[in-house]
Amino acid sequence: xxxxxxxxxxxxxxxxxxxxxxxxxxxxxxxxxxxxxxxxxxxxxxxxxxxxxxxxxxxxxxxxxxxxxxxxxxxxxxxxxxxxxxxxxxxxxxxxxxxxxxxxxxxxxxxxxxxxxxxxxxxxxxx
Amino acid sequence: xxxxxxxxxxxxxxxxxxxxxxxxxxxxxxxxxxxxxxxxxxxxxxxxxxxxxxxxxxxxxxxxxxxxxxxxxxxxxxxxxxxxxxxxxxxxxxxxxxxxxxxxxxxxxxxxxxxxxxxxxxxxxxxxxxxxxxxxxxxxxxxxxxxxxxxxxxxxxxxxxxxxxxxxxxxxxxxxxxxxxxxxxxxxxxxxxxxxxxxxxxxxxxxxxxxxxxxxxxxxxxxxxxxxxxxxxxxxxxxxxxxxxxxxxxxxxxxxxxxxxxxxxxxxxxxxxxxxxxxxxxxxxxxxxxxxxxxxxxxxxxxxxxxxxxxxxxxxxxxxxxxxxxxxxxxxxxxxxxxxxxxxxxxxxxxxxxxxxxxxxxxxxxxxxxxxxxxxxxxxxxxxxxxxxxxxxxxxxxxxxxxxxxxxxxxxxxxxxxxxxxxxxxxxxxxxxxxxxxxxxxxxxxxxxxxxxxxxxxxxxxxxxxxxxxxxxxxxxxxxxxxxxxxxxxxxxxxxxxxxxxxxxxxxxxxxxxxxxxxxxxxxxxxxxxxxxxxxxxxxxxxxxxxxxxxxxxxxxxxxxxxxxxxxxxxxxxxxxxxxxxxxxxxxxxxxxxx
Ligand SMILES: Cc1cc2nc3c(=O)[nH]c(=O)nc-3n(C[C@H](O)[C@H](O)[C@H](O)COP(=O)(O)O)c2cc1C
Numbered sequence: 001x002x003x004x005x006x007x008x009x010x011x012x013x014x015x016x017x018x019x020x021x022x023x024x025x026x027x028x029x030x031x032x033x034x035x036x037x038x039x040x041x042x043x044x045x046x047x048x049x050x051x052x053x054x055x056x057x058x059x060x061x062x063x064x065x066x067x068x069x070x071x072x073x074x075x076x077x078x079x080x081x082x083x084x085x086x087x088x089x090x091x092x093x094x095x096x097x098x099x100x101x102x103x104x105x106x107x108x109x110x111x112x113x114x115x116x117x118x119x120x121x122x123x124x125x126x127x
Numbered sequence: 128x129x130x131x132x133x134x135x136x137x138x139x140x141x142x143x144x145x146x147x148x149x150x151x152x153x154x155x156x157x158x159x160x161x162x163x164x165x166x167x168x169x170x171x172x173x174x175x176x177x178x179x180x181x182x183x184x185x186x187x188x189x190x191x192x193x194x195x196x197x198x199x200x201x202x203x204x205x206x207x208x209x210x211x212x213x214x215x216x217x218x219x220x221x222x223x224x225x226x227x228x229x230x231x232x233x234x235x236x237x238x239x240x241x242x243x244x245x246x247x248x249x250x251x252x253x254x255x256x257x258x259x260x261x262x263x264x265x266x267x268x269x270x271x272x273x274x275x276x277x278x279x280x281x282x283x284x285x286x287x288x289x290x291x292x293x294x295x296x297x298x299x300x301x302x303x304x305x306x307x308x309x310x311x312x313x314x315x316x317x318x319x320x321x322x323x324x325x326x327x328x329x330x331x332x333x334x335x336x337x338x339x340x341x342x343x344x345x346x347x348x349x350x351x352x353x354x355x356x357x358x359x360x361x362x363x364x365x366x367x368x369x370x371x372x373x374x375x376x377x378x379x380x381x382x383x384x385x386x387x388x389x390x391x392x393x394x395x396x397x398x399x400x401x402x403x404x405x406x407x408x409x410x411x412x413x414x415x416x417x418x419x420x421x422x423x424x425x426x427x428x429x430x431x432x433x434x435x436x437x438x439x440x441x442x443x444x445x446x447x448x449x450x451x452x453x454x455x456x457x458x459x460x461x462x463x464x465x466x467x468x469x470x471x472x473x474x475x476x477x478x479x480x481x482x483x484x485x486x487x488x489x490x491x492x493x494x495x496x497x498x499x500x501x502x503x504x505x506x507x508x509x510x511x512x513x514x515x516x517x518x519x520x521x522x523x524x525x526x527x528x529x530x531x532x533x534x535x536x537x538x539x540x541x542x543x544x545x546x547x548x549x550x551x552x553x554x555x556x557x558x559x560x561x562x563x564x565x566x567x568x569x570x571x572x573x574x575x576x577x578x579x580x581x582x583x584x585x586x587x588x589x590x591x592x593x594x595x596x597x598x599x600x601x602x603x604x605x606x607x608x609x610x611x612x613x614x615x616x617x618x619x620x621x622x623x624x625x626x627x628x629x630x631x632x633x634x635x636x637x638x639x640x641x642x643x644x645x646x647x648x649x650x651x652x653x654x655x656x657x658x659x660x661x662x663x664x665x666x667x668x669x670x671x672x673x674x675x676x677x678x679x680x681x682x683x684x685x686x687x688x689x690x691x692x693x694x695x696x697x698x699x700x701x702x703x704x705x706x707x708x709x710x711x712x713x714x715x716x717x718x719x720x721x722x
Binding site (some may be wrong): 003004005006009012013015016017034036038039040051066067068069070071073074075076079081088089090091095097098101102106113115118119120121122123124125126 | 155191192193217220221230231232233234235236238239242243244247248249250251252253254255256257260261262263265266267271272275330334336337338339351367369384385386390392393400488489490492493494
């Protein structure tokens with residue numbers, strides 16, 4: 001890898017923007033498991049394992065799974081964010097393996113938001 | 128011995144029994160035998176699972192699938208599909224009871240709506256282990272600007288304009304600190320990041336490092352450019368393994384991209400960072416002790432001056448800033464000091480991150496504009512006090528800080544206003560306490576912490592804090608005398624004036640602030656030999672108040688040593704010969720009926 005110049009930063013930004021924003025790059029859904037210490041302590045690893053198993057079972061290549069840090073609401077961990085192309089993100093709280101399986105099968109695969117487990121929709125980042 | 132490939136844990140609690148678990152279990156076992164699986168799967172009856180309303184319930188391992196509302200009629204399908212063919216029967220899966228209301232927008236949730244994110248701008252949005260995702264959120268743009276378009280003096284000016292003050296507790300203006308170090312001549316200088324975070328109850332810095340390590344690295348690069356340093360260290364406690372790991376990953380990725388190392392972004396400027404793990408002594412968060420520790424010596428403070436900006440790490444000019452301070456730098460460089468200074472109050476600019484914890488609904492991390500009343504943080508964002516308890520006080524600044532009682536809850540987040548109210552902004556620990564907290568016991572806890580963490584170098588801190596602790600223990604045990612309060616105040620004054628470093632100088636603060644606002648509690652302990660919050664076991668009588676007792680028997684069930692006797696429709700009685708004064712009955716009783 002050669003060293004970056006300022007232009008390269010902009011190129012990376014644009015490329016990743018597209019990927020993470022689900023606009024292009026082929027992904028239609030992204031699932032983020034929030035894995036700070038608080039999340040891990042309350043079971044985020046198990047949630048992630050269940051998610052990976054489900055993903056393998058489903059064999060879907062257009063679903064990306066990623067991790068991120070704490071969103072601040074440590075008392076409601078494990079938290080998971082599901083983003084489907086063209087729809088508002090949904091944040092789920094107090095997740096466990098079973099809820100994760102259900103969210104994956106019903107929301108990610110079939111588009112049916114699992115209202116019972118949801119904390120909120122959209123994002124808290126005002127921009 | 129047979130090794131089973133699957134375990135079926137069927138609930139045998141009373142609830143599930145009455146909803147037919149027994150019959151279901153028999154039918155299940157019969158189906159298993161019929162399918163010839165008796166040697167492969169094992170049915171186990173367990174204690175109550177807790178989801179009685181959905182019973183009979185069963186969990187199937189290794190998959191961990193939770194079935195609910197099982198009937199005898201479901202068993203052939205369950206065995207045939209799940210156990211034989213490995214296809215879990217979805218229609219029997221557990222579902223949480225449906226909520227009637229729709230899903231609120233994140234910004235309709237008060238916890239999020241009232242925050243403003245600068246230091247935490249990337250929280251929950253990016254993968255902390257993927258530098259590209261940081262770059263996608265304008266990461267390293269500020270470093271590019273600082274290195275390619277600005278002079279060191281311009282960087283310092285922008286920081287001064289922003290009004291950013293150190294978030295590690297001292298609140299010293301960051302731009303001014305950088306300007307001192309920039310003005311000190313020398314070819315070897317250092318930039319240090321303080322990630323020691325020793326305050327009990329604080330987790331702001333850990334969270335930033337775990338969620339967004341590059342924001343700290345970028346702030347350090349900009350600081351290095353401003354003062355002319357080429358080497359930096361992040362002093363992070365070893366008890367933060369995830370933070371250390373993510374920092375090291377971030378550093379490696381930044382090196383590969385040439386964002387650390389020589390000639391960053393083709394600017395000709397070079398800077399490197401290493402993580403140094405501390406062993407977790409509180410005093411090592413103090414700047415001179417921290418530098419000793421990095422030098423490989425025992426972490427003990429030394430008198431200042433000389434200040435680190437003149438003679439710091441290995442005697443070289445050094446800038447030390449806190450994690451959160453560095454996380455604020457990139458947005459300031461990108462959007463300008465004026466933008467940052469437009470947020471907040473006259474003397475306190477920008478936002479502050481707090482670790483909200485204790486007796487509050489939403490325990491977590493919040494970032495609010497300076498000037499936000501503390502009441503809003505606890506009630507609007509924090510959701511108030513759980514279990515219908517009354518608010519008593521909030522402790523800010525940990526062992527160096529003080530508490531703020533109800534009367535001063537409208538104090539805004541502002542360095543000076545909080546000092547006026549008898550506490551300090553501190554690094555952001557915010558511990559909420561309800562009426563069940565004894566303020567004398569709380570002061571004793573922090574004094575115990577301080578005397579434990581005292582490095583022992585100077586006499587006032589080593590001996591003084593121990594003496595103060597002994598007096599507080601005496602009061603908590605019911606042996607206090609009225610003169611103790613004056614003695615505490617006198618000692619506090621002396622330690623404040625004469626201790627070598629901030630640890631001792633601020634150590635008496637929790638005692639002084641509780642004496643200021645809760646003197647009556649001290650007096651109750653000393654004069655009436657009574658602990659109003661019923662936390663100091665020696666001062667609790669452990670006698671059931673017959674007027675208040677509702678005969679519910681909760682204390683009887685909770686007592687771990689069988690010291691409480693109770694029968695239906697009879698008040699409880701405590702056998703004081705058996706009682707070990709563990710206070711379990713007191714915390715269990717909802718009616719305040721044990722004196
Ligand atoms: C006993 C003691 C412990 C400290 N612990 C920390 C700490 O854990 N983290 C921190 O950033 N600053 C801590 N400080 C403050 C540092 O000495 C220093 O002021 C600060 O790191 C400077 O950075 P800032 O200007 O960005 O706040 C502590 C100070 C004392 C006296």
